[in-house]
Amino acid sequence: xxxxxxxxxxxxTKIIGRKTIVNxxxxxxxxxxxxxxxxxxxxxxxxxxxxxxxxxKISRGDILINGHSIASQFEQAIxxxxxxxxxxxxxxxxxxxxxxxxxxxMVPGISKKRINEIVEQVGLKxxxxxxxxxxxxxxxxxxxxxxxLLHRPALLILDEPTNGLDPAGIRELRNNLKxxxxxxxxxxxxxxxxxxxxQLMCDKIAVLQKGKLVSIENVQAFISKDSISRVYxxxxxxxxxxxxxxxxxxxxxxxxxSGPNELWIQMNKDEVPELNKLLLENGVRVLSIHVxxxxxxxxxxxxxxxxx
Amino acid sequence: xxxxISNEMMKIVNRKLTWIILFLLIAITAGSxxxxxxxxxxxxxxRAEQSELIERxxxxxEIDELSPQMHADTExxxxxxxxxxxxxxAPVSENPxxxxxxxxGLIEMxxxxxxxxxxxxxxxxxxxxxxxxxLIRPHSRSKILFxxxxxxxxxxxxxxAIVFVTGYGVSAMFYGFGNLDTTxxxxxxxxxxxxxxxxxxxxxxxxxxxxxILSYVTxxxxxxxILRNSALAVGISLFIMIVGNSxxxxxxxxxxxxxxxxxxxxxxxxxxxxxxRPEMTLGFSLTVLAVYIAVFAGLSWMVxxxxxxx
Numbered sequence: 001x002x003x004x005x006x007x008x009x010x011x012x013t014k015i016i017g018r019k020t021i022v023n024x025x026x027x028x029x030x031x032x033x034x035x036x037x038x039x040x041x042x043x044x045x046x047x048x049x050x051x052x053x054x055x056x057k058i059s060r061g062d063i064l065i066n067g068h069s070i071a072s073q074f075e076q077a078i079x080x081x082x083x084x085x086x087x088x089x090x091x092x093x094x095x096x097x098x099x100x101x102x103x104x105x106m107v108p109g110i111s112k113k114r115i116n117e118i119v120e121q122v123g124l125k126x127x128x129x130x131x132x133x134x135x136x137x138x139x140x141x142x143x144x145x146x147x148x149l150l151h152r153p154a155l156l157i158l159d160e161p162t163n164g165l166d167p168a169g170i171r172e173l174r175n176n177l178k179x180x181x182x183x184x185x186x187x188x189x190x191x192x193x194x195x196x197x198x199q200l201m202c203d204k205i206a207v208l209q210k211g212k213l214v215s216i217e218n219v220q221a222f223i224s225k226d227s228i229s230r231v232y233x234x235x236x237x238x239x240x241x242x243x244x245x246x247x248x249x250x251x252x253x254x255x256x257x258s259g260p261n262e263l264w265i266q267m268n269k270d271e272v273p274e275l276n277k278l279l280l281e282n283g284v285r286v287l288s289i290h291v292x293x294x295x296x297x298x299x300x301x302x303x304x305x306x307x308x
Numbered sequence: 309x310x311x312x313i314s315n316e317m318m319k320i321v322n323r324k325l326t327w328i329i330l331f332l333l334i335a336i337t338a339g340s341x342x343x344x345x346x347x348x349x350x351x352x353x354x355r356a357e358q359s360e361l362i363e364r365x366x367x368x369x370e371i372d373e374l375s376p377q378m379h380a381d382t383e384x385x386x387x388x389x390x391x392x393x394x395x396x397x398a399p400v401s402e403n404p405x406x407x408x409x410x411x412x413g414l415i416e417m418x419x420x421x422x423x424x425x426x427x428x429x430x431x432x433x434x435x436x437x438x439x440x441x442x443l444i445r446p447h448s449r450s451k452i453l454f455x456x457x458x459x460x461x462x463x464x465x466x467x468x469a470i471v472f473v474t475g476y477g478v479s480a481m482f483y484g485f486g487n488l489d490t491t492x493x494x495x496x497x498x499x500x501x502x503x504x505x506x507x508x509x510x511x512x513x514x515x516x517x518x519x520x521i522l523s524y525v526t527x528x529x530x531x532x533x534i535l536r537n538s539a540l541a542v543g544i545s546l547f548i549m550i551v552g553n554s555x556x557x558x559x560x561x562x563x564x565x566x567x568x569x570x571x572x573x574x575x576x577x578x579x580x581x582x583x584x585r586p587e588m589t590l591g592f593s594l595t596v597l598a599v600y601i602a603v604f605a606g607l608s609w610m611v612x613x614x615x616x617x618x
Binding site: 050053054055056057074075076078079081083084085086087089090091092093094098101102103105106107144147 | 311312314315318319322323324436437438440441443444445446447448616617618
């Protein structure tokens with residue numbers, strides 16, 4: 001599938017009062033990818049999403065969706081967008097079905113059949129004719145996703161979509177989003193604080209901090225780039241001191257673990273065989289050695305610390 | 309556009325508040341007509357009754373503290389009563405149209421309920437957060453606001469129709485269906501006693517009252533759109549409506565008050581020839597109201613279109 005850009009940020013900036021909330025964003029979101037949007041609280045994630053859907057004005061620059069400017073060609077641009085902004089706030093005094101009918105009426109060409117199809121897809125068939133006020137948060141989230149997908153958008157924007165879903169629901173959502181992106185070519189734009197979830201879900205990760213884009217990469221490259229891993233080592237208790245000295249020869253520092261014979265070492269993964277060899281040659285009896293793989297969370301926190 | 313309006317209608321109709329309001333509307337209307345019937349005293353000799361009334365009116369006119377409005381009203385009634393005796397025209401027998409004309413106060417109830425509905429229709433989307441999902445659809449904000457305004461206006465019109473039909477229905481049970489050709493004595497715009505068709509006067513009063521209703525609806529709608537707070541919208545609109553009634557009196561003394569909406573928002577004043585100032589005409593009042601409607605609607609449109617939705 002040819003990966004054409006669905007969203008194009010062009011020097012997108014938002015200034016409120018004298019404060020620059022979002023500062024000169026320039027990147028594309030491609031068709032067929034799940035795009036993770038990360039950042040600590042107050043980094044400007046929600047502001048960016050609100051600009052993408054035209055809820056707030058862009059101070060400088062523009063955002064193009066399928067080539068249409070959200071600022072000057074709002075109706076053409078937004079036609080291709082489905083989404084949830086913040087919470088899935090739906091009409092609680094209407095039934096789930098009435099809610100979907102409401103949104104279906106706002107876009108031409110959505111049949112009853114399509115509504116029923118989407119209801120089935122998000123697994124709300126049993127409860128769709130109940131009032132939304134009786135729904136759990138997870139069910140509201142599902143209904144929110146149903147209204148977002150109703151008109152087959154080219155861009156799906158989800159703000160914290162895993163909120164309120166149980167583990168099975170999260171997994172289902174993850175698979176659905178991947179399928180939407182990879183099979184149907186939808187660009188899926190997800191923001192979340194659940195980093196482990198983002199690692200499993202996303203193809204690409206962009207990190208926003210203080211309104212600026214600090215990184216944008218494929219998720220695997222993002223995690224492993226210039227990475228220093230933590231290596232766990234377990235030796236005979238009597239040999240702990242000797243081991244520490246040998247590690248010091250490698251210009252590394254060993255930190256004591258929870259047991260007397262456990263050590264943690266910060267080093268690159270490809271240096272592990274060397275360490276192993278050195279220990280063996282000096283007669284250290286290695287009980288256990290393994291590299292702890294880094295997670296998106298480690299990388300993210302590390303990056304945030306660097307930026308501070 | 310039709311889709312947007314049916315959405316807004318669906319949202320109004322599916323609310324409990326709407327049904328409570330409709331129930332109250334029908335119950336109060338029916339109740340007023342029933343109470344009126346129960347307290348009615350049969351008239352055996354209309355001439356004796358009119359003479360009695362004339363004496364009472366004359367007595368009232370001698371009281372100094374009578375407000376200008378009351379004074380004018382009593383004078384009008386006196387004039388009609390005298391005219392009846394001089395020309396030997398009996399008061400019209402009870403019929404649904406005359407009954408509806410007497411209950412012009414019910415229109416104020418429609419205004420109050422319409423204010424409540426109008427105050428909610430925009431601000432509720434903000435307080436419940438649903439405004440976000442509403443605005444990210446391929447429709448301009450102007451169209452979305454307009455569909456809301458139209459829906460509230462249509463609902464207010466329905467309430468006015470319900471009052472009219474309920475009132476007619478209840479009176480018809482007591483007085484029969486009434487004759488469309490029934491005439492009665494009214495004062496025309498020049499203050500002369502004239503025979504007029506009662507049905508047409510009724511239709512004129514209720515029909516034209518839609519404009520004052522719409523002006524309060526627009527006011528409440530505008531406040532609720534601008535401040536995003538329905539309680540304030542109801543409060544301010546009701547306050548203005550209540551203060552407005554006392555301003556009608558003041559208008560007779562202070563000339564520029566006639567340009568405020570208050571002295572223009574009671575159409576029954578023209579049906580019973582009680583303009584707040586002699587130079588005020590029905591056309592003047594309707595024009596003033598139309599200008600206010602345009603201003604309030606324009607204000608809410610400008611704010612709604614530009615605002616960042618946080």
